[in-house]
Amino acid sequence: MANTGQFGATGWTPKQIDSLKGKTYVITGANSGTGFQASRLLLAKGARVVMLNRNTSKSDIAIGQLKSEFGDTAQVSYIVMDLAVLSSVRHGAAQILSLVPHIDALICNGAIAQIAKQQLTVDGFESQLGVNHYGHFLLCGLLFDRIEQSQGRIVVVSSEGHKIGLRAIQFNDLNWDNNYHPNKVYSQSKLAQMMFAYELQKKIAVSKKPVKVYVCHPGASKTSLIRSSANIATRLSWSIMVKLGLAQSAEKGAYPEVMCATEENLKQRAYYGPTGMMNFSGPVDECKLESFVLDDDALTKLWAVSEQAVAFNWSL
Numbered sequence: 436m437a438n439t440g441q442f443g444a445t446g447w448t449p450k451q452i453d454s455l456k457g458k459t460y461v462i463t464g465a466n467s468g469t470g471f472q473a474s475r476l477l478l479a480k481g482a483r484v485v486m487l488n489r490n491t492s493k494s495d496i497a498i499g500q501l502k503s504e505f506g507d508t509a510q511v512s513y514i515v516m517d518l519a520v521l522s523s524v525r526h527g528a529a530q531i532l533s534l535v536p537h538i539d540a541l542i543c544n545g546a547i548a549q550i551a552k553q554q555l556t557v558d559g560f561e562s563q564l565g566v567n568h569y570g571h572f573l574l575c576g577l578l579f580d581r582i583e584q585s586q587g588r589i590v591v592v593s594s595e596g597h598k599i600g601l602r603a604i605q606f607n608d609l610n611w612d613n614n615y616h617p618n619k620v621y622s623q624s625k626l627a628q629m630m631f632a633y634e635l636q637k638k639i640a641v642s643k644k645p646v647k648v649y650v651c652h653p654g655a656s657k658t659s660l661i662r663s664s665a666n667i668a669t670r671l672s673w674s675i676m677v678k679l680g681l682a683q684s685a686e687k688g689a690y691p692e693v694m695c696a697t698e699e700n701l702k703q704r705a706y707y708g709p710t711g712m713m714n715f716s717g718p719v720d721e722c723k724l725e726s727f728v729l730d731d732d733a734l735t736k737l738w739a740v741s742e743q744a745v746a747f748n749w750s751l
């Protein structure tokens with residue numbers, strides 16, 4: 436069925452973007468996958484891109500590839516930051532604040548997924564919740580004033596996976612000590628990221644700050660997200676999906692986050708991504724936002740729990 440959303444039959448594509456000269460985008464986990472492709476798409480339109488990556492050699496290779504495509508004058512750089520380590524997030528954010536005077540969008544893209552066995556971060560969090568939610572929660576808080584001064588936006592990259600788990604936050608055992616399950620825990624971490632975004636929208640609305648927050652997902656995209664840390668069943672089902680042609684390119688997977696970082700005419704209390712079969716691929720537009728994501732009590736509680744966990748109080 437043809438897409439009937441705001442961007443018509445083709446959905447949103449980077450053709451919608453005119454020029455991004457003078458704009459600066461900060462993006463986590465950009466040395467590979469959709470983050471790398473989002474960086475490419477933004478650079479292609481003349482933007483400055485600052486990557487927040489944990490691995491220096493992968494980052495050097497990524498920057499080398501981008502400079503060979505866009506020339507040595509391409510404005511792309513990286514700062515080392517490990518989302519799994521709160522002290523590294525604080526250090527990376529401090530560097531951003533000293534080196535990047537203006538942030539048009541902070542794209543929360545980096546993630547780990549379907550880690551086979553429970554692992555804890557150095558700060559004691561289950562690793563998927565720690566990297567995907569707590570790391571970004573702290574980073575956004577530390578950079579919020581700069582984003583506000585820039586009248587910029589925050590883009591949260593979630594996943595259709597937020598629907599496959601409990602459809603709720605397991606507040607009584609956030610580390611899943613008693614019932615660890617790789618997919619359900621990944622699902623919870625992506626749900627937590629969305630809940631953070633919608634709660635942040637509420638707080639911004641009350642304080643009337645000029646910051647926008649958007650949520651998207653990349654569909655099913657051919658990236659390195661499912662790797663050796665996932666169990667055999669997950670790796671096998673992913674490789675079958677890819678062989679069946681059900682996963683799109685990483686570049687197409689980057690469209691929703693680039694759209695949310697650049698497009699003017701979007702709704703905030705919404706969820707954007709590919710709208711084709713099972714939202715795996717297809718025209719990028721507005722997808723259905725499920726009501727369990729907007730449970731007010733859970734949003735408020737998760738915010739309070741997260742502030743305490745990362746020892747950071749937002750000024751909102």
Ligand SMILES: NC(=O)c1ccc[n+]([C@@H]2O[C@H](COP(=O)([O-])OP(=O)(O)OC[C@H]3O[C@@H](n4cnc5c(N)ncnc54)[C@H](OP(=O)(O)O)[C@@H]3O)[C@@H](O)[C@H]2O)c1
Binds near residue numbers: 548596
């Ligand atoms: N691909 C899909 O089908 C799919 C589906 C739904 C949602 N998503 C979402 O799309 C986003 C991008 O993922 P992707 O598919 O492009 O996977 P990817 O190729 O594995 O990219 C993930 C990026 O996150 C980085 N990262 C992981 N842990 C990190 C940490 N502790 N600190 C900093 N960076 C870290 C990775 O860096 P390293 O290279 O150093 O590991 C990598 O650059 C994620 O939010 C993911 O949840 C993807």
